[in-house]
Amino acid sequence: MYYPLSSATLDSIVAGFQRDGVVVLTDVDSGPLDILTRMLAEQSGLSTSEIRAAGRDGGVDISSDVRAKLARGYMTPELRDASHAVFGDLLLRLVGPILHTSQTFHYQLKPRAQRDVILQGYHGDGREVQALYGIHNEFTAARVLTTPSAVVCWIPLNTFDGKALYFYPGSHRHGLLANRWLPRHDACEGIERVGPVVEYQPKLGEVVIFNFLVLHGSGAAVLGDPTPGPQPTRISCDLRFFPLAGLLDSEASLLRPDPVAWMREQERALDDDLLRAPLWESLAYLGERIDWPALPDHSVAHWARFVEGLVQQNAAQRDDAIRHLANTTIGFDPIERYLERFAPATLSRTPYASIASHVPQAARILASLPA
Ligand SMILES: O=C(O)CCC(=O)C(=O)O
Numbered sequence: 431m432y433y434p435l436s437s438a439t440l441d442s443i444v445a446g447f448q449r450d451g452v453v454v455l456t457d458v459d460s461g462p463l464d465i466l467t468r469m470l471a472e473q474s475g476l477s478t479s480e481i482r483a484a485g486r487d488g489g490v491d492i493s494s495d496v497r498a499k500l501a502r503g504y505m506t507p508e509l510r511d512a513s514h515a516v517f518g519d520l521l522l523r524l525v526g527p528i529l530h531t532s533q534t535f536h537y538q539l540k541p542r543a544q545r546d547v548i549l550q551g552y553h554g555d556g557r558e559v560q561a562l563y564g565i566h567n568e569f570t571a572a573r574v575l576t577t578p579s580a581v582v583c584w585i586p587l588n589t590f591d592g593k594a595l596y597f598y599p600g601s602h603r604h605g606l607l608a609n610r611w612l613p614r615h616d617a618c619e620g621i622e623r624v625g626p627v628v629e630y631q632p633k634l635g636e637v638v639i640f641n642f643l644v645l646h647g648s649g650a651a652v653l654g655d656p657t658p659g660p661q662p663t664r665i666s667c668d669l670r671f672f673p674l675a676g677l678l679d680s681e682a683s684l685l686r687p688d689p690v691a692w693m694r695e696q697e698r699a700l701d702d703d704l705l706r707a708p709l710w711e712s713l714a715y716l717g718e719r720i721d722w723p724a725l726p727d728h729s730v731a732h733w734a735r736f737v738e739g740l741v742q743q744n745a746a747q748r749d750d751a752i753r754h755l756a757n758t759t760i761g762f763d764p765i766e767r768y769l770e771r772f773a774p775a776t777l778s779r780t781p782y783a784s785i786a787s788h789v790p791q792a793a794r795i796l797a798s799l800p801a
Pocket of ligand 1 (some may be wrong): 492563568
């Protein structure tokens with residue numbers, strides 16, 4: 431699960447991600463970390479040394495106003511460029527050459543003993559900054575519809591005496607397992623069907639990369655009444671990166687000057703749906719023809735078929751794709767929940783407009799969308 435991040439280790443990182451859906455990068459350049467730490471210091475009034483020390487000593491004291499502010503951080507050009515510089519080569523392999531970087535993110539400052547557990551998504555009220563999360567996957571846990579082929583870069587801002595996250599490695603290969611947040615590990619009936627769990631203890635300088643379908647939750651903090659006084663507090667931030675996401679009202683950027691030719695070449699060279707799915711998805715958003723191989727049930731590539739159905743206004747294909755993507759055998763929800771959830775999906779002009787001058791296919795789709 432642990433890999434130093436360098437050009438020489440990219441193949442092993444990608445292989446680990448294909449298998450587990452989650453990898454921990456070590457020896458990561460501190461560019462994004464330094465910017466995130468500085469931004470947190472500016473917004474919270476904490477110094478860098480207080481942020482660093484909080485994971486091991488008496489923690490930090492943050493007012494509810496500041497927590498609410500930290501619940502909605504906005505991506506800056508500086509942070510986006512630094513993230514692309516450090517993670518770009520890996521992101522190219524995991525999500526492809528047309529990269530959508532989430533416009534928002536939030537910090538997490540979680541004391542070791544915590545009784546507040548959040549089971550219903552992000553509301554921007556500050557609770558998500560401090561509470562423990564139940565089991566979820568990023569794709570269906572969020573209010574905004576994105577893509578199951580995205581990745582999270584979870585960046586610790588301090589080293590912590592305790593566990594922060596737990597993951598179900600390999601769960602990203604079971605399709606959609608839940609359309610909602612599930613209880614924490616100990617209280618989640620049926621979670622053993624998904625497979626074993628691994629825990630992660632944060633260390634400064636590492637970054638956890640995980641797939642949007644992998645089930646995970648907040649780690650083994652001490653549940654129950656907090657011990658009196660301040661406690662070690664882990665501090666982190668999570669950035670999200672999508673392939674071209676035509677449903678999002680935000681701009682995409684290009685990691686390569688020749689994205690369509692590159693995706694076509696990769697599509698022929700790769701044999702794992704997990705890596706082909708974001709390329710097919712981007713090609714489908716661009717109205718490109720795809721020769722579909724036989725896809726097994728629960729392959730994430732069914733989402734790219736959904737996107738093709740959306741672009742071609744083929745409702746039957748959209749429904750069929752969701753029926754194959756959702757896992758109602760070991761999953762937690764009936765098919766109707768997913769069909770309802772994805773029915774309102776509509777294309778947005780903004781991502782197409784952002785790349786139209788470099789990608790003629792994007793300009794063509796843009797011209798066909800209502801102004
Ligand atoms: O930091 C945490 O407690 C949970 C993070 C998480 O689950 C997420 O970012 O999706």
